Amino acid sequence: MPAESTVLRYMTRFRCIAERCEDTCCSGLKVPVSESHWHRMRAAVVGSPEESEHLRQCVTLNPGGASSEHAFVQMRPDGLCPFLDTERLCSLQRRHGDAVLPDICATFPRVVTRRGEQLEVSGTLACPEVARLCLLEEDAVEPVPLATPSPHVSRPETARHIPEDPEDADTFHAETVRTAMLRLLHRREYPLGSRLAMLGQLAYGLDGFSPQETGSPLSEVLQRFEAPDILDAIHRDFAELALPGGPCVGLFTSVLKARMAANRGERFTTWARGMLQSLQLEEGGDSALGAAWQTYAERWHHLETQHGERVHRYFHNYAVHQLWRSPFSDSPSLLAYVFRLAFRVALLRLTLAGHPRVEELCREPSPTHEAREQLDRAAVETFQLVAKHVEQAPDFLSLAEGLVGTGRGEETLGKVLVFATF
Ligand code: SF4
Structure with missing residues (x-):
């Protein structure tokens, strides 16, 4: 556990922009x-x-x-x-x-978590200003000491308390495991997909530990995931995976259509419709899904070639932020937690590539400053609307839960890898 209360750096920069905000809390x-x-x-x-x-x-x-x-x-x-x-x-x-x-x-958009005596302050990307600050700056998701008193902790009694259950290995050793997972996520010499695969393998390796057995077995597993040859091998195996993405595109399309039907307001509906039109997913059908997957892959290749550093930063910051913001106790197992992360990243990658502004900038032969600004705007809008209208929606959560099953074993690991390939 960190020795002091912390706040993610971007929240030290946060000020509500009130009437200039494109949304309302x-x-x-x-x-x-x-x-x-x-x-x-x-x-x-x-x-x-x-x-x-x-x-x-x-x-x-x-x-x-x-x-x-x-x-x-x-x-x-x-x-x-x-x-x-x-x-x-x-x-x-x-x-x-x-x-x-x-x-x-x-308290919106602040998220305050109490772990033991320490507080951790982050935010929810459901606020557009939080999404901007969190995604766009390189140092945004570094934890820094929390000033006391902090304007971000106006109601400490509402902080979410994370219990440490000595009977449950996942919660009892949560801080040690989170530190190891963050170290893996910071190995940016590997693509994010490979790092998600490493997190999945680590969670799979830790599955079934009981607290009584831990100590050296836990450190042994964690140390294995520090070894360059192990990480290289996971990366190599993962890079060779080629999976048909059409069925996953179909799943995400149904989720977005269900959210549109639930009348989530004009901003969300306009964004979701634009995304489905841009990938020609309004009608559906297997061939449409396959074609959308192909378009997605081409646009993603374009984004990586012309704006690689930028898009990698959005997704790196997002993944690190999730680890700080969401406790493992939100999921039935550590592997289920990693699955949810990979599942969300996949949805965000698809919807960002489907954003009409991204479609437009993918026609540019070379990167321009204006194109990068367009991309930033599309990313903030996408991450914010997904955070606000999709990620916490009961139908999205039950879909993720249904896919993950018991949240343990090879089958769940396989599903982590499927969504990590996005
Ligand atoms: S969503 Fe964020 S920036 Fe917008 S009004 Fe609410 S707190 Fe302020």
Whole structure:
């Protein structure tokens, strides 16, 4: 475990850009209101019959729910919060300050995790400004000491606590394993696909450890993944894999269509439709999937040739960020955790290559400054919309869960490799 509380560097640069933001924090979110915040909100508006009535209409009580979900904000049919004013700013915060806001509104887009005595601060890419800062700068995902008091930890009591269960090897040795996984991810002399394959092999090698057995067996496995000949061999074997990508493209197409049908708002729908049109995936069918895979591979080759450093940075930062942000306890096993990472990376690579701006810049014969700016904009939009509307969606999570099965064994490792080949 790090000896001190940390924050990922990009969050030290974060400032909400408010009315200049291309999105609003709350669009598409489910906003629970705790019992104490419900009382605070009501007390704040008590002198204004108009505001009291608005509050009554826009917040639905949740009888029998936990006290943290005493009520929910009733979003408007367009997915926006009913408390946004005409400048798309939060009217509750403007009039009554941060203290009345529900936890999710007061803390978004910060993510605070407590491991033992230490706090780790990162952010969610569902905020476009966080996505920009996290993806585009080379040093963005380095952990740096967290200042105290920190403006990013306004409600420490809401920090997510990661338990260390001595009976469960995955959680008990989580910090040692995460450090080893981060070391592997930083081996940038290998392509990201190979590094994901290495993470998969490492997780597979650690499968089935019990805490009582650990100590030297754990260090032995971890040390094996420091050895250049082992890493070279994984990279070589992985580079030789050639898998038909059509079925995976089909899976992701269904996910995006289901999210569009769930009416996730205009920004998401425009982006998803543009992506499906650009890869000619609107109609589907096996031949369309095969053709889309081919187009994807050609565009990706173009991006790597002309903007390799840039696209590698987006995905490297994304993968490292995931390891800092999402605890292993989110998944049934370490291998399932790596699978989810590979699965998300694959979806993001497909959707970025399908972005209409990327289609356009792939027609440029040589890299230009304007093309790189277009690419950055397409990447921020893609990663942000996927984070906000797809990655946490129940249908996406259950698809990932169904694919991963028990989350253990060779079959799951094989699936990690399939998605890592994207
Ligand atoms: S999404 Fe991010 S930048 Fe946009 S208004 Fe919310 S916190 Fe600010």
